Amino acid sequence: MALTENEVKRINVSMPVANDLKIGDILKQLQESTGGEVTVTWADVKNKPSEFAPSAHTHVIADVKDLQAGLDSKLESVKIDDVAGLQAELNSKLESVAVADVSGLKAELDGIKSRLDALEGGGA
Incomplete structure (x- = not known):
């Protein structure tokens, strides 16, 4: 199933790095060029941080x-x-x-x- 434009936008804005690289657009192009599903594993992601330390915060x-x-x-x-x-x-x-x-x-x-x-x- 092809990525919809909304899914592409959602992927792009999911985090700053994804938006900078336009990951959603890249995935859609890969999907269209291969004619099928594109699977990206966590191991495929390069230069990712080793830690994702949460920041303390509160909400009302x-x-x-x-x-x-x-x-x-x-x-x-x-x-x-x-x-x-x-x-x-x-x-x-x-x-x-x-x-x-x-x-x-x-x-x-x-x-x-x-x-x-x-x-x-x-x-x-």
């Missing part, structure tokens, strides 16, 4: 097409019952929480108790 979610929407849809579809044992684990954690562990809870409970005591005393 917006750099990846539709990633945020995909993550959001996963989050919306997960229910606590879907995660094996999560409800039981949450219940056991809640049972071990002391009033003192929750900032401001003691004061809030004391305020509620005072209001209840006032209601009970005022209603008698």
